[in-house]
Amino acid sequence: MIAETDLEFERCYQATESRDPRFDGWFLVGVRTTGIYCRPSCPSPVCPKRANVTFYRTAAAAQLAGLRACKRCRPDAVPGSPEWNTRADIVGRAMRLIADGVVDREGVPGLARQLAVSVRHLHRLLVDAVGAPPLALARSQRAYQARLLVETTTMPFGEVAFAAGFASIRQFNDTLREVFDATPSQLRAVARRRGHPRPGAGLTLRLAVRPPYDPGGVVAWLATRALPGIEEYADGAYRRALRLPGGPGTVTLRPAPDHVHATFRLRSVADLGAAVARCRRLLDLDADPGSYLPVLAADPALAPLTRAVPGLRLPGPVDGAETVLRTVLGSHAETVAAAFGERLPSPDRGLTHTFPNPAVIAAADVALPPKRASTVRELAQRLATGELCLDEGAERAAIRCGLLAVPGLAPAQVECLMLHALGDPDAFPVADPGLLTAARAHELPADPAGLTRRADRWRPWRGYGAHLLWRARSIVSRQADSRP
Template identity: 80%
Template sequence: MDLDFERCYQATSSRDPRFDGWFIVGVRTTGIYCRPSCPSPVCPKPANVTFYRTAAAAQLAGLRACKRCRPDAVPGSPEWNTRADVVGRAMRLIADGVVDREGVPGLARQLAVSARQLHRLLVEAVGAPPLALARSQRAYQARLLVETTGMPLGEVAFAAGFASIRQFNDTLREIFDATPSQLRTAVRRHSDPHPGGGLTLRLAVRPPYDPYGVVEWLAARALPGIEEYADATYRRVLRLPGGPGTVTLRPASDHVLATFKLATVADLGAAVARCRHLLDLDADPASYLPVLAADPALASLTKAVPGLRLPGTVDGAETALRTVLGIHTRTVVAALADPLPSPDGGLTHTFPEPAAIADLSLPTATANTLRAMAQRLASGELRLDEGADRLLARRVLLAVPGLRPGQVEDLMLHALGDPDAFPAADRTLRSAAKAHGLPVDTTGLTRRADRWRPWRGYAAHLLWRASRTPTTSRNLDSCPIQSQVASDQCADLWGR
């Protein structure tokens, strides 16, 4: 959103929570920055207020975080997940921890721009350069760990991405006006820093939130050994920079409880960012539901699901390969999946690397498509991660032999989070469209969907949501992968 002063000040003076995360309110007379809905009894005068796109920009202006409204405790701006330009891609990669792992040069390299150009673009768009944005993120991650876990403070510093204890202490004191020890003693904490061998955090969501819509969608497609679902809880394996891990996600109406088991705590930031993307926690229904509700065919559906979200992914390459494999996914994965060093219940394996699948010699048309997809992913020609160029990815996907346009749209929607992708050829989607008086043929449905731009992806999931039977009351098949048996099945499948 544009930082129109009058609009931002009106939202601030009315303490409108809908704008939390969209912008930051800086108050020069007090030296603090707040969320728009800060409950302070006195609204600052317009002459004393400056609005910022990010907390990092406010910090660069010498402001510290408000202790009353906790601007770090709200979801991030949904704009960074929907924007397809360099700035949006950079913000997603920074959230994934690329600056901490590879520095600014590594971030610029992934975006195919110079470090100087990236610095300029981010300062112009969000008011802060990459290092300041990464520093702000580290500070918020550290405070979350300090206040919600019993982890030793030195371990917290490492998990949040700080290079030293001194840097950790100085940053928290500067931003929050408190030392790590003071932040910890101000709240109750768990007596066990790693209950059950995991690290449990509350992931903030932007209300309203449909707590089970995305989880049910994921559960219906759960891959045994890599995912499992039971009692309204979704669990899966994560492939992270420091090694494989697992996450257990328990959604509620105002948060998601996430328990991580990681190879290294340094992966926590990336794990959190990917789970937020998976569950679309930063989305703002007020942006897209009014557009969908303007169509009489969708109006009643939007009222029924005011917290609609769009399922994402934690691994775009995995999503792409599973899309091509279809019904053969379990068999092929069972033959090639790598076992976890320490199985976590029914989570026993990681999804195979694209290079392993690209080496398969398979004779069928599906196998040719699979091999072409895997080769492009393995070589880096096709990127489906947080920093992918969506226009380039679409062109590469369309060039994969045998990949149908509907599959391309599905990958744009769920692997890359393109909110306007629309897989009109999907049978379930067309069936749901028919049930609600919409055109059934692909051409007619695509033409009708023009009314829903730029949120056609949310319209697609709204129709999918209306067409399926809830699964929260039953357990899905979650038996572990049996590689030694499935290997023979894979050989039989491909005639080897």
């Protein structure tokens, strides 16, 4: 929707003038005369004059300009920019790592180290691309997380400040006043009038979604692949255990067309930001169908499918290493997880343990066929030592080469891993039998070479094209089952 490098003033102003919600999260509208920044769809009765408006890519950039968040439209409560989940460059990788809380845990030097660049170079790249340096981006995220905790829990403010990553109560108070023009007490008072926070176990949040959204397709994909003890689907909710920096936790996700109701149970509430970021990535909540569906719809074979699934999403990983090992283990994943997984401090209904970390699997005596055992052990060893790193800042080209170097991993399987473990939107597992079956059903080439050539039309969204075919196959199957 918006160019990756420039915010074209006229286009952004037209979106603001028409209050187009499709642009929420892509950019923010700063109004110098009022000193606030808004989402493009802000319902304010008067559109600001052109001379008074500046457009920003991030809330941090708007805050650096001395602006505070609009109380009417809550620009902090919209989905994030889809760019940060799809861009494979240093900026995209840095934004994903910042969202996961790396700056709070390891500081800017730790972030730069993970990206293999100098702090100075990273600072320059982020300022040029998004208008704010790493510390400002992390501070903005901290303020948003603090507001969530203030409004949705009954935690004392001192605990909220610590959990959100602030160094002191004074810094916490000053930041919330500066960003939201309200004290923590005022924010909580407003939330109470709206019926929040409600006492009870866990932290319950409403995760914003960029519509249209296909919750049935996402949940069905996750539910059919759920590992007992780690994941479960019941009563319209998908639940899973999470391995987080501060220890294991669980989340219950109830997707709806316009939001996702999420309840987190965490060992350390400081992990809330990372848990939210990973769940947003898992459900692909920040994706913009207006970017990839028109590209797919340009192929006559896919056009009717895009109309049938206008909210198509690409389910992502909460833990890249877990996804890779589960995929390679195949039917043995459940047995390995039950034998070597880390037990939760207390079971959460059907959730009893997390998936074992790579070091445990590398050292375990896993009963597998010899060839697969060798591949799993080698892969787990490389993940455990950091030779392969599949976190939010992973460099996709380097990871693809690293996976291809693992004995026993074929190129076709590596494409599957790139799609599901790294969320690469252009990965295309063309050898997948289900994909070839769906392709044949929709008059696409049903041989890998032919389908690969045809899918070149779908770049850089071939991964979404694959999921569109998988999703269409499930719709066709359901329609067939419902016929008398």
